[in-house]
Amino acid sequence: GENVEQHPSTLSVQEGDSAVIKCTYSDSASNYFPWYKQELGKGPQLIIDIRSNVGEKKDQRIAVTLNKTAKHFSLHITETQPEDSAVYFCAASRGYSTLTFGKGTMLLVSP
Amino acid sequence: GAVVSQHPSRVICKSGTSVKIECRSLDFQATTMFWYRQFPKQSLMLMATSNEGSKATYEQGVEKDKFLINHASLTLSTLTVTSAHPEDSSFYICSASRGLPGVGFTNEQFFGPGTRLTVL
Numbered sequence: 001g002e003n004v005e006q007h008p009s010t011l012s013v014q015e016g017d018s019a020v021i022k023c024t025y026s027d028s029a030s031n032y033f034p035w036y037k038q039e040l041g042k043g044p045q046l047i048i049d050i051r052s053n054v055g056e057k058k059d060q061r062i063a064v065t066l067n068k069t070a071k072h073f074s075l076h077i078t079e080t081q082p083e084d085s086a087v088y089f090c091a092a093s094r095g096y097s098t099l100t101f102g103k104g105t106m107l108l109v110s111p
Numbered sequence: 112g113a114v115v116s117q118h119p120s121r122v123i124c125k126s127g128t129s130v131k132i133e134c135r136s137l138d139f140q141a142t143t144m145f146w147y148r149q150f151p152k153q154s155l156m157l158m159a160t161s162n163e164g165s166k167a168t169y170e171q172g173v174e175k176d177k178f179l180i181n182h183a184s185l186t187l188s189t190l191t192v193t194s195a196h197p198e199d200s201s202f203y204i205c206s207a208s209r210g211l212p213g214v215g216f217t218n219e220q221f222f223g224p225g226t227r228l229t230v231l
Contacts (some may be wrong), residue, residue, distance in 0.1 A: 043206075093218050099153050
């Protein structure tokens with residue numbers, strides 16, 4: 001089955017800096033890679049996703065890149081703000097299968 | 112669009128009782144719903160996948176007789192924790208996918224806000 005590794009487990013940045021979270025996956029047939037933001041005591045919220053026919057996708061301060069050859073994808077957050085502080089999960093799936101999640105990254109943005 | 116609700120948000124019950132958690136897709140039809148369990152500072156663990164009108168598919172190690180799942184309509188799925196014990200205390204989260212294969216199907220999952228279950 002699919003295995004998703006996520007790094008780092010914690011990330012502390014200063015407000016205004018950029019943050020990068022990386023994930024690798026094992027199943028070369030995976031074709032859908034979403035990123036979720038989870039605030040304390042709440043459910044995960046989809047913030048951006050990318051499919052295997054695209055190498056990069058951007059939405060304002062958030063971008064995701066995908067390297068299918070190396071089987072890794074990354075989340076980039078620019079101009080971080082304190083409200084970006086949360087746990088971020090990457091995930092991967094293929095076809096109509098279930099999502100396999102990474103273990104999460106706790107991002108702390110200090111004012 | 113793509114809003115998923117859960118009820119209740121928190122529940123405290125005595126050991127041995129059963130608890131029902133509802134998951135609703137508010138503005139779309141969910142052909143597939145998923146139930147997850149999440150322990151503190153851990154990732155989401157998939158418990159089961161349910162399709163409307165059919166039996167749920169449980170992940171390995173999840174007791175189907177303990178965690179009863181019903182997906183009676185395209186907007187509602189329920190998880191019943193039967194004979195709950197303290198070790199069942201956890202954060203339960205549902206998600207929903209919309210569409211049908213071949214007709215705008217996506218494997219996006221939209222998550223509910225979660226239900227905190229505490230079993231005394």
